Structure formats: C-alpha cells, structure tokens
Amino acid sequence: MVYRFVFELVLPISKKVGEIKKTMASMQQQQPYQQTNSNFQQQHTQQQSAPNNTSTPKKADYIDFEEIK
16 A cells, blocks of 8 residues: 555656756756847847838728717
8 A cells, every 4th residue: 555655656746846847947047048049039120120110100000990979
C-alpha cells in the first residue's frame, strides 16, 4: 500500500515539479533576450509606420451611423 502510494503518486509528482523548475529556469534565462528583441522589433515597426500615421483619415474609412432615440 505504501509502495503503491510512493511510486504512483509521490515520485511522478516530484518528477513533474523538477521538470517545471527546469522549464521555468530556462524561460527566465531567455526572458531578457526576448524583451530586448521585442523592444527592437517594436521600435523598428514604429519607425516604419510613423509616416503612415501622419496622414489625415479618409472619409471612406468611416461608416455613418444613425442615432437611436
């Protein structure tokens, strides 16, 4: 009974906890790299889209609506 409890519940849970800790550690190591990479991409995207945002909106971009009383 104790054997079954240990080998079917305690050991699998402890293995999963170890796997999760390793995964979390690797994600935390990669996080600074991903943040700098995403910041660079955002700045690059903003620089490209900046001239497009300065134009005035066209009338075709808006849909007329009716007021409901």
